[in-house]
Each structure stands twice: as structure tokens, then as C-alpha cells.
Amino acid sequence: MINHVRELRTERGWSQADLADRLDVSRQTVNAIETGKYDPSLPLAFKIARLFALSIETIFEPGD
Amino acid sequence: MRQIDKRYLREFLPAMAAYVIVMLMIWPKVDSVDIPVLKIAAALAPMLPLAFAAWAFIRRVVASDELEKQMHLMALSIAVCVVGMACMALGFLASAKILSFPGSLFTWVLPALIGVYGVAMWLTSRRYGNPGFP
Numbered sequence: 484m485i486n487h488v489r490e491l492r493t494e495r496g497w498s499q500a501d502l503a504d505r506l507d508v509s510r511q512t513v514n515a516i517e518t519g520k521y522d523p524s525l526p527l528a529f530k531i532a533r534l535f536a537l538s539i540e541t542i543f544e545p546g547d
Numbered sequence: 548m549r550q551i552d553k554r555y556l557r558e559f560l561p562a563m564a565a566y567v568i569v570m571l572m573i574w575p576k577v578d579s580v581d582i583p584v585l586k587i588a589a590a591l592a593p594m595l596p597l598a599f600a601a602w603a604f605i606r607r608v609v610a611s612d613e614l615e616k617q618m619h620l621m622a623l624s625i626a627v628c629v630v631g632m633a634c635m636a637l638g639f640l641a642s643a644k645i646l647s648f649p650g651s652l653f654t655w656v657l658p659a660l661i662g663v664y665g666v667a668m669w670l671t672s673r674r675y676g677n678p679g680f681p
Contacts, residue, residue, distance in 0.1 A: 508612035509614070511675065512612050515675040520675050520676045524613050527613060
């Protein structure tokens with residue numbers, strides 16, 4: 484899965500730790516999502532979408 | 548440091564300190580205790596702080612986020628399989644009377660589990676892009 488979490492985070496000037504705090508997850512989890520090494524669960528994907536005020540499909544796209 | 552990590556250290560470190568104190572102060576005196584009930588109590592005294600440490604670990608795992616839980620599951624599965632298989636192999640060798648072990652060997656099962664879990668957690672952590680522990 485491709486995601487735009489890193490771009491959205493840096494646009495807002497947040498560090499990975501800032502985003503992790505807002506999502507109540509570890510910084511490692513944020514890093515793993517951003518680098519595409521881990522695909523978040525649906526509840527966490529919704530949480531991310533709500534935080535950035537975007538739809539899930541805007542942030543996450545199916546990979547090939 | 549995250550709140551759940553702070554809580555874990557707050558609960559785990561005193562438990563381990565108590566364990567060390569018990570092992571240094573009470574356990575060496577087990578042989579000199581003659582009353583059976585007291586002997587059993589003294590021999591099992593280290594279990595109380597260990598139970599608190601185990602409870603702290605369980606609370607840490609429960610409070611983990613979804614990726615951390617996945618990593619804990621993977622690391623614990625590897626630890627249980629590796630140590631379990633080693634115990635079974637030693638058990639079969641002892642049953643066949645090829646090897647014999649002192650009962651104190653059982654006290655190495657938990658440290659072995661913790662050691663293999665630590666290595667497995669480190670490897671799992673690297674898989675998700677971080678060289679350190681969660």
C-alpha cells in the first residue's frame with residue numbers, strides 16, 4: 484500500500500514523535516507506516532484520516 | 548519516553564530490585580531453615596517480586612500499539628518455540644537416561660525465554676525499519 488503520511492506530516496511541521504503522540508502510537512509505528520513497512524489497521528487508518536481531515540482513500544492507495 | 552514506557556519502568560524496576568534483594572538476603576538462608584513451611588516460603592520468596600515483574604510486562608504488552616503487539620507476538624512465539632524445543636530435547640535425553648540434570652536447571656527456563664525474546668524482538672524491530680527496541 485502506498486501512503487502520503489510523511490508528506491502530510493511534514494506539511495504540518497510535525498516530527499514523527501509529534502504524530503505518534505497525536506495518534507497514541509509509538510514513533511516506530513509512525514516510521515514503519517511512512518516507510519511502507521507496515522500497513523495500519525482500519526481503525527488506525529481512520530484515526531490518521533481524521534487527524535489530517537482527509538478521506539482514507541486520499542491518504543492510502545492500493546499498491547501494485 | 549512514552550507514558551506506558553515510564554509506567555513499565557516504574558513497575559518493573561522496583562520488582563527486579565526486590566528480586567535481587569530477596570536473592571541476596573533470603574535465598575542463601577534456605578538451607579539453614581529447618582521448619583518445612585518456612586523453608587518452602589523462603590525457597591519460593593523470589594517468586595513474589597518475579598510475579599510483579601511479570602505483571603508489569605503483561606501490562607506493557609497490553610498497552611502496546613498494534614505494531615508493537617504484532618512484534619511482541621512474533622518475538623514471544625520465537626522464544627516459546629526455541630526454548631520449548633530445547634526443553635523438550637533435554638527432557639527426552641533425561642528420560643532416556645543419557646543426561647541427568649539438577650532440578651535447579653528449571654530456574655534457567657525464564658531467563659532463556661527472556662534472552663531469546665530480547666534477540667527476537669531486536670530482529671523483528673529491524674524488520675520494521677528500526678534498529679532499536681520499541
